[in-house]
Amino acid sequence: MKKLLPTSSAGSLPKPSWLAEPETLWSPWKLQGSELVDGKHDALRISLHEQQTAGVDIVSDGEQTRQHFVTTFIEHLNGVDFENRKTVKIRDRYDASVPTVVGPVSRTKSVFVEDAKFLRQQTSQPIKWALPGPMTMIDTLYDDHYKSREKLAWEFAKILNQEAKELEAAGVDIIQFDEPAFNVFFDEVNDWGIACLERAIEGLKCETAVHICYGYGIKANTDWKKTLGTEWRQYEEVFPxxxxxxxxxxxxxxxxxxxxxxxxxxxxxxxxxVGAIDVATNTIETPEEVAKTLREALKYVDADKLYPCTNCGMAPLPRDIANGKLNALSKGAELVRNELLAANVA
Structure with missing residues (x-):
């Protein structure tokens, strides 16, 4: 029987301090060459162990082998120049120095498949693997070739589909596409963004997910949230x-x-x-706070379809805080799971 309310993390988890600068996005690696390869594998093992110790049901690599959830994928593609960087406004919120698309984009070899095989060897638990979504990829670049967000997104969708099929073959159970841009560019999402996502999942037999959040707990995002008022209804635009x-x-x-x-x-x-863990604060939720969010969600989501999760990735958080939050997620889910099972018995 499948476990009720299986827990997972939305994406990144903190890296060990010997691998990269703690609590920093886009942190450079502290190792090089074969040491870096070994270090990434060690970090992946540690991340898996910490998830298992916290009682997480659907595990991931914690994004230990990548510097950033979008640019690490793009780094492995042809047609993108990382030396020729431009400053662009990401998600209409903050400036970042990003690579430039200088020619047709293509993928000559898999990006994460070897890492996924390595993770699969370490555990028999269900695995979730995150990939950047097409729209979020184009929003993290300067395009000097296609000159069309939509055209470039369709090219990325094809490339993501190739990667996703290989990840599925490597034993990944859920492939998640991260699309924070879906909370910003509503017209594009409805015009072609969701269609691009459908192209990225074409032919997959494993489960697929789209992760739409309000961003990492970094200042640019928390400042933006303060401008959104008392009701955040962005999801209303794309959910139908x-x-x-x-x-x-x-x-x-x-x-x-x-x-x-x-x-x-x-x-x-x-x-x-359902994101039941706030990644924009160092305060660790109590299991009861997590349970309260899940109980509210159960008014609108059938119990067999509810998957307790974190709001977003936790790379910018201290490791002990992230672990505490994963523990709270598991314990909160357990409270509600027991309530549901007791109600069924009754």
């Missing part, structure tokens, strides 16, 4: 079309956010990864 899409799971942000929980009704029927 996502509900009709072929994506199996929708991953979203709930804990400590101003997202009206009733918006979940718009995606009823889908499996939902």
């Amino acid at each position: 079309k996502l509900q009709k899409s072929n994506i199996d799971i929708i991953s979203l942000e709930c804990q400590n956010s101003h997202v009206p929980i009733e918006l979940l009704e718009l995606v009823r029927g889908k499996k939902i990864m």
Whole structure:
């Protein structure tokens, strides 16, 4: 029997301090050559162990082998120049120095497949693997070739589909596409963004997820959230079309956010990864706080479709805080799981 309320992390987890600078996005590696390869594998093993110790059901690599959830994938593609960098505004919020698309983009070899095989060897638990979504990829680049966000997104969707099929063959159970850009560019999402995502999952037999959040707990994102008012209704713009899409799971942000929980009704029927852990604070939730968020979500999500999760990745957090939060997630889910099982017995 499949476990009720299986828990997972949305994405990145903190890296060991000997591998990269702690609590820093885009932190440079502290090792080189074969030491770096070994170090990444060691970090992946540690991350898996910490997830297992915290009681996480669907495990991941914690993104230990990548500097950043988007650019590390792009680094491995042809047609992108990392020396020729431009400053662009990411997600309409903050400036970042990004690589330039200088020619047709293509993928000559897999990016994460060897890492996924390595993780698969370490555990028999279900594995989730995160990839950047097409729209978030184009938003983290300067395009000097296609001169069209949509054209470039379709090219990335094809490349992501190649990678996803190889990840599935390597034994990945859930492939998640990270699309924080879906909370910003609503017209594009509905015009072609969701269609691009469907192209990225074409032909996959494993489960697929899209993760849409309000971003990492970094200042640029927390400042932006302060401008959004008391009700964050961004999901309302994209949920109706996502509900009709072929994506199996929708991953979203709930804990400590101003997202009206009733918006979940718009995606009823889908499996939902409910973010019950706030990644923008060092305060560790109590299991009861997690349980409260999950109970609210259960008003709009059937119990067999609810997957407790974190709001977003936790790379910028101290390791002990991230571990504490994963523990709280597992314990909070356990509280609600027991309530549901007791209600069924009764």
